Amino acid sequence: MKAMIPKFKPQIEHIYVDADVQETPLAKRILKALPKIPATIVTDRERFLKKAAGLPLSTGKKTLWLTFFKGAFLKPCPATGPDYLCCRYWVINAQTHCPLECTYCILQQYLTLPLITVYVNMGNVSAEIDPLIAAHPGRLLRMGTGELTDSLALDPVTHMNENLLRATSGKKMLLEIKTKTSFVKHLPRVPKGNALVSWSLNPDSFIRTEEHKSARLEDRLKAALEALKKGYRLGFHFDPLLMLPGWEKKYGELIRELTRSVPETEVLWISLGSLRFHPSLKRTVSERFPKSLITTAEFVKGLDGKMRYFRPARTEIYRKVYALLRERWKDVFIYFCMENKAVWQDVMGFSPEDNSHLDYLFHKNIARRFRDLDLPAPQRKNYTAGN
Numbered sequence: 001m002k003a004m005i006p007k008f009k010p011q012i013e014h015i016y017v018d019a020d021v022q023e024t025p026l027a028k029r030i031l032k033a034l035p036k037i038p039a040t041i042v043t044d045r046e047r048f049l050k051k052a053a054g055l056p057l058s059t060g061k062k063t064l065w066l067t068f069f070k071g072a073f074l075k076p077c078p079a080t081g082p083d084y085l086c087c088r089y090w091v092i093n094a095q096t097h098c099p100l101e102c103t104y105c106i107l108q109q110y111l112t113l114p115l116i117t118v119y120v121n122m123g124n125v126s127a128e129i130d131p132l133i134a135a136h137p138g139r140l141l142r143m144g145t146g147e148l149t150d151s152l153a154l155d156p157v158t159h160m161n162e163n164l165l166r167a168t169s170g171k172k173m174l175l176e177i178k179t180k181t182s183f184v185k186h187l188p189r190v191p192k193g194n195a196l197v198s199w200s201l202n203p204d205s206f207i208r209t210e211e212h213k214s215a216r217l218e219d220r221l222k223a224a225l226e227a228l229k230k231g232y233r234l235g236f237h238f239d240p241l242l243m244l245p246g247w248e249k250k251y252g253e254l255i256r257e258l259t260r261s262v263p264e265t266e267v268l269w270i271s272l273g274s275l276r277f278h279p280s281l282k283r284t285v286s287e288r289f290p291k292s293l294i295t296t297a298e299f300v301k302g303l304d305g306k307m308r309y310f311r312p313a314r315t316e317i318y319r320k321v322y323a324l325l326r327e328r329w330k331d332v333f334i335y336f337c338m339e340n341k342a343v344w345q346d347v348m349g350f351s352p353e354d355n356s357h358l359d360y361l362f363h364k365n366i367a368r369r370f371r372d373l374d375l376p377a378p379q380r381k382n383y384t385a386g387n
Ligand code: SF4
Pocket: 097, 098, 099, 100, 101, 102, 104, 105, 106, 107, 148, 149, 150, 180
């Protein structure tokens, strides 16, 4: 690992700023950081939105819209139905869309507005965090911005994570900064504690064909080591696992590389999830990424309406990846993102009883392995149904 981590280059071609947010500190900072990008002040929001909704995604992903978010920033993860276990993560709605181009990105179908939208009033999220923690006594909440965007793809410009780190530092919860980039240089040093940077991982050849504009595997792992030096803990997501030609050998190499590069004792969790998408994504992929291979496999429609690999195929890839990870890392918390109990049972030999039990298992593992976090003793009774 000799080469330098590539520098951040914002690939933004136009900025739109709502007239009523242009004087906010975050809008000013973004405009100052991108002085050469043409900016337009939006005075007629309705007209602007009508026009923007018709933009092609490839244009939207090079266009920033700075606006206010009206509503709660913190929301429970929109789990996709009762048949799949959800870990009850809390989503921080700070930004939607991102400049990366993953062929399988569900946001291509999920979000109606194609623009990268930055909510410049997201500093207000701190007012929501304390009451949320207080409302869940004895529990360990996990939250992050990486569900509707990449948490670091624009952060060298927005520095939004700085604000979140301040709002969450020292609290009995975990803040996850989730990315497929290598942009960690600008992140502040933090006292070792409750902040982690996590990376979605795929074999490098899959990254090249299916995760355009993201960092190469080598750079993600180098960035992980840099984040570690700055005081962050780590997480990894094998999600989506892709059954592309040579997957078995390639995931084997990837896991060897990961476990050689990074100490298990710094890794809070690893998730496993297989490719899943709304049926309409197939058309989008063939139009936007004609060389992509992701939709060539056989899929079955799940009870949540999403396409997934057939269950025997999912079980096969999970078993291989899980066994390879467990061969090297015995202790790290490994969980499935949105899988059914039968798959848990087949692969790991047990299944959480329900979402609240899975949530509790995170707490139990993390409290045991990261004693410096001084977490309340995990108690099953604190993890009740709902959120
Ligand atoms: S990084 Fe995440 S949000 Fe960005 S394109 Fe890829 S899947 Fe979508």
